[in-house]
Amino acid sequence: MAQNVLSDRKVATAKPRDKEYLLTDGEGLNLRVRPDGSRLWLFRYTSAAGKPAKKSLGPYPSVSLLEARQKAAQMRQQLQKGIDPGSKVEGRPDTVQKLFDTWVRDSLSQRRNAKGVYACRSRMGKHVLATAGNDRIGSLTKARILDLLAPIVRSGHGPQANCVLIDIKQMLAYAAEREWIEANPAMLIKKATVGGKDVVRERVLDNDEIKMLRDKLLAATGVTITAHAAYWIAISTMARAGEIAAIRESEVDWDACEWTIPAAKNKSNREHVIQLSDFAMYWLTVLRQQPRPGDYLIPGKGGVGHVSYRSFSHQATMRQESSSGHQGLTVRGELSLPGGAWTTHDLRRTGATMMGELGIAENVVEKCLNHAEQTKLVKVYQRQKMLPQRREAFDTLGTHLTKLLGDPNGWGPVRVQPGRGKVVQLRAAS
Numbered sequence: 012m013a014q015n016v017l018s019d020r021k022v023a024t025a026k027p028r029d030k031e032y033l034l035t036d037g038e039g040l041n042l043r044v045r046p047d048g049s050r051l052w053l054f055r056y057t058s059a060a061g062k063p064a065k066k067s068l069g070p071y072p073s074v075s076l077l078e079a080r081q082k083a084a085q086m087r088q089q090l091q092k093g094i095d096p097g098s099k100v101e102g103r104p105d106t107v108q109k110l111f112d113t114w115v116r117d118s119l120s121q122r123r124n125a126k127g128v129y130a131c132r133s134r135m136g137k138h139v140l141a142t143a144g145n146d147r148i149g150s151l152t153k154a155r156i157l158d159l160l161a162p163i164v165r166s167g168h169g170p171q172a173n174c175v176l177i178d179i180k181q182m183l184a185y186a187a188e189r190e191w192i193e194a195n196p197a198m199l200i201k202k203a204t205v206g207g208k209d210v211v212r213e214r215v216l217d218n219d220e221i222k223m224l225r226d227k228l229l230a231a232t233g234v235t236i237t238a239h240a241a242y243w244i245a246i247s248t249m250a251r252a253g254e255i256a257a258i259r260e261s262e263v264d265w266d267a268c269e270w271t272i273p274a275a276k277n278k279s280n281r282e283h284v285i286q287l288s289d290f291a292m293y294w295l296t297v298l299r300q301q302p303r304p305g306d307y308l309i310p311g312k313g314g315v316g317h318v319s320y321r322s323f324s325h326q327a328t329m330r331q332e333s334s335s336g337h338q339g340l341t342v343r344g345e346l347s348l349p350g351g352a353w354t355t356h357d358l359r360r361t362g363a364t365m366m367g368e369l370g371i372a373e374n375v376v377e378k379c380l381n382h383a384e385q386t387k388l389v390k391v392y393q394r395q396k397m398l399p400q401r402r403e404a405f406d407t408l409g410t411h412l413t414k415l416l417g418d419p420n421g422w423g424p425v426r427v428q429p430g431r432g433k434v435v436q437l438r439a440a441s
Contacts, residue, residue: 040083052079054086066096103191108144114182153196169206214357215364220348231345237309238326240294245358247291252320252355259306283381286402288409293419296427323355371404
């Protein structure tokens with residue numbers, strides 16, 4: 012592409028016309044000449060979104076041709092590093108807060124869904140920005156980072172400290188890549204020396220425990236019918252707690268028995284279809300037929316938005332052996348099981364384990380879990396959705412649960428009539 016097409020003389024003698032026009036110097040640098048005789052340097056480029064964009068470099072003659080070329084060269088270098096020259100934050104952010112805001116906007120929000128961005132903002136806001144937000148970014152040395160993480164570790168929240176460390180590492184890697192800092196000091200810190208090695212949970216409920224859970228949930232004090240349903244949906248659909256909490260009635264095809272989770276609402280950042288077995292459909296229909304103000308099947312407090320996924324874990328945890336009475340209720344041990352403490356995510360793992368034990372191929376189970384592909388090669392070349400195999404897998408799991416526990420329409424908290432019929436209460440549900 013031609014470059015340095017203009018000369019000082021050609022710029023200085025550019026005459027106004029009836030309409031504004033551009034004199035091109037090449038590689039994005041242009042001089043805009045307006046009918047009133049004013050002249051402005053513009054750098055024209057294509058944004059990350061693939062749309063034409065432009066950035067003012069200042070008026071001529073205040074900015075000479077040589078200075079305009081130097082600024083344009085800087086713009087091109089920014090583009091090569093993935094930086095939009097038109098970003099409101101230009102150059103090197105001078106504080107940790109400004110760096111964090113830039114990183115979230117231009118990098119993190121492109122890689123994580125809204126839930127992940129919210130969680131990061133919450134963690135970093137509490138543990139880093141509240142203390143060091145106004146500090147210069149160069150102040151985030153290895154020692155300073157360890158000082159910020161130490162209170163989290165002392166409070167007994169090692170895994171949370173590791174999550175904050177990951178956020179800091181990624182933020183500083185972003186800054187180092189753009190040469191805003193010389194190196195990333197957080198890369199010298201290992202999670203094992205901060206919050207300890209990540210503990211990978213392997214809790215899976217066996218068949219006897221699942222039958223015990225059925226009976227204990229029905230007898231438990233104060234468990235909401237929505238949490239009751241969420242636990243069984245977690246087993247039968249292998250969906251994540253956050254996905255269950257945010258489910259909308261409109262996301263379920265009630266005739267085709269399919270639940271579509273939008274890309275923005277799941278960890279893998281891609282649309283995921285769950286084929287619903289009769290067992291799963293019972294529990295979703297229970298939720299559908301509960302009084303609620305809007306489209307969310309499990310509305311939040313006061314009918315605003317959707318319930319927090321933590322509500323499910325809270326109701327389960329406070330009723331296991333390590334829990335104590337709550338609000339005058341004696342609930343210790345009501346949901347305890349012989350194999351130890353369990354969480355909503357353990358129910359998801361239990362459903363996946365059941366599938367494997369029922370002879371479902373591992374790659375099909377992975378598709379049902381909507382796990383992200385482990386390698387870029389797999390992500391690019393293995394795009395098959397395996398919908399028929401997944402349908403069979405979910406139906407097989409649902410049939411097994413019904414055989415193990417009985418038809419939930421006979422033992423569940425409410426009786427669901429076929430179609431959109433009324434619900435007949437079998438027993439009191441809190």
